[in-house]
Amino acid sequence: MKKILVVGAYGQIGSELTVALRNIYGVENVIASDKKTEPCESLKNGPFAYVDATNKDSILEIVKKYKIDAIVHLAAILSANGEKNPMLAWNVNMNGLLNVLEIAREYKMERVFVPSSIAVFGPTTPADNTPQETILQPTTMYGLTKVSGELLCNYYVNKYGLDIRGVRYPGIISYDTLPGGGTTDYAVAIYYDAIKYKKYTCFVKADTMLPMMYMPDCLKASTDLFQADFSKLKHHCNFNVGSMSFTVTELAASIKKYIPDFEIIYAPDYRQAIADSWPNSLDDSAARKEWGWKPSYDLDSMTRDMLEKLGEKHKKGLI
Ligand code: NAD
Ligand code: AKB
Numbered sequence: 001m002k003k004i005l006v007v008g009a010y011g012q013i014g015s016e017l018t019v020a021l022r023n024i025y026g027v028e029n030v031i032a033s034d035k036k037t038e039p040c041e042s043l044k045n046g047p048f049a050y051v052d053a054t055n056k057d058s059i060l061e062i063v064k065k066y067k068i069d070a071i072v073h074l075a076a077i078l079s080a081n082g083e084k085n086p087m088l089a090w091n092v093n094m095n096g097l098l099n100v101l102e103i104a105r106e107y108k109m110e111r112v113f114v115p116s117s118i119a120v121f122g123p124t125t126p127a128d129n130t131p132q133e134t135i136l137q138p139t140t141m142y143g144l145t146k147v148s149g150e151l152l153c154n155y156y157v158n159k160y161g162l163d164i165r166g167v168r169y170p171g172i173i174s175y176d177t178l179p180g181g182g183t184t185d186y187a188v189a190i191y192y193d194a195i196k197y198k199k200y201t202c203f204v205k206a207d208t209m210l211p212m213m214y215m216p217d218c219l220k221a222s223t224d225l226f227q228a229d230f231s232k233l234k235h236h237c238n239f240n241v242g243s244m245s246f247t248v249t250e251l252a253a254s255i256k257k258y259i260p261d262f263e264i265i266y267a268p269d270y271r272q273a274i275a276d277s278w279p280n281s282l283d284d285s286a287a288r289k290e291w292g293w294k295p296s297y298d299l300d301s302m303t304r305d306m307l308e309k310l311g312e313k314h315k316k317g318l319i
Contacts, residue, residue: 001110003029005068007053007100008075010034013115013169013218015042015177017072020219022046024227031066035075042176051075053096059103070111072226073100079119080271081181082142093145094152101156101164113226114166116150116238118211119143123277130279132240132286139277153237163230166237167221170282173302174215175309183274187212187251190264191303192319194255195310199263204272206249206264209280213243214297214305221293228291235286242282243295244302254303 004025009018009032019042022030032043033051049062053075062068075096082089097114104112121130122138136147146168156162171184178192179185186202187210193200213221221241246254252264287293297305313319 001025001070003031003066003068004070004072005031005033005062005066006072006074007033007051007059007096008073009043009048010036010040010177011074012174012177012179013172013222014074015040016174016215017074017219017222018043020223021072021226024223031062031068033062040177053099054091056099056103059099063103063107068107069109071100071104071109072113073097074115077142078180078182079140079142079274080183080185082145083140083270083274086141089141089145093142094148097149097152101152101162104162104164105156105160110163111226112153112162112164113222114149114153114164114237115222116166116168117142117146118168118170118278118282120147120150120168120238121277121279125279127280129281129283130240131283132235132238140274150238157236164237165225165228165230165233167225167239167241167287168282169218169241170211170213170243172213172215172218173306174218175306175313176215183271183278184210184212186248190251190255191306191310194259194262195307195314196319198259198261199265201265201267202248203267203269204248204275205266205268207247208272208275209245209247210275210278211242211245211280211282213241213295214302217243217295217297220296221287224293225287225291233290235290239287239290239293240282240284241287241293242284243297244299245281246299250299254299255307257300258303258307
């Protein structure tokens, strides 16, 4: 690959995955793009272009300008915001993806990376150790678009021979860029509020359990799959990737080990129903077998690192 375009680079994952890709392929060879234009601190050192994924010409202009031959497509409306504005979620998540796939086909791109999500699962999916192949009947608009996205990507792999890869990320936890309006956002907000106020009001109940992953493992999963030997992959756009699963009570207990007077109170809202429709834990044996997936962090090692990094940001007045 000579030039990679990251669409949606200023979001929670893009702001760090773009840096990781620049470390591998060179700063000038990875073009960050987003609909947002306020500069993203971590990406200031390299090329940026305004791109609206819902406008094919807007992507095409940058593809031609930089002679792009691979796309990492991260632009999306996440679950909680998607329930507030379902039509926007459909437009960005489906038409944005279709534009990227059509351009990839027309310009014979070498590779496309498109993340999916645990939101593809729904209340009828087995919740524990959720299999790779299982019932996909989500109840959120976001989940609908992610299932359709997986099917669309597989269609382009099978019909046009495109090289497309993607994982079903669990909730991603990180300290660099805030999450963009998902249901798993509580697992990030809790750390910020623990550092700032020693207190957090949680929008899901204490016994809510979801699969989660720390950003370093998310970057490892993404870059490892991005670089994997395509001929060895039996799946393409829908790999389950497990890392850790915990209830909010367990998350709070892990924070209390470092901040003993940390307090949590519960005020569940509409996001509870979304969380309840998603799995507790994932069977990721296909990812382990096909491209060697293996996470490094558990709850306590993540908590230690999150609190240390956010503590430093707080001292500098950055949060
Ligand atoms: P985010 O909301 O933090 O970032 C998305 C970015 O896309 C934002 O910078 C936004 O400005 C941009 N964007 C929105 N509409 C756009 C458009 N029309 N054109 C161009 N850019 C646009 O999301 P994220 O958490 O970084 O997610 C990246 C991908 O990973 C998404 O596909 C998401 O579904 C998937 N994912 C994320 C998580 C998670 O926990 N963060 C979990 C599962 C899957
Ligand atoms: C969300 O909560 O919407 C995302 C996701 C799991 O896809 N974090």
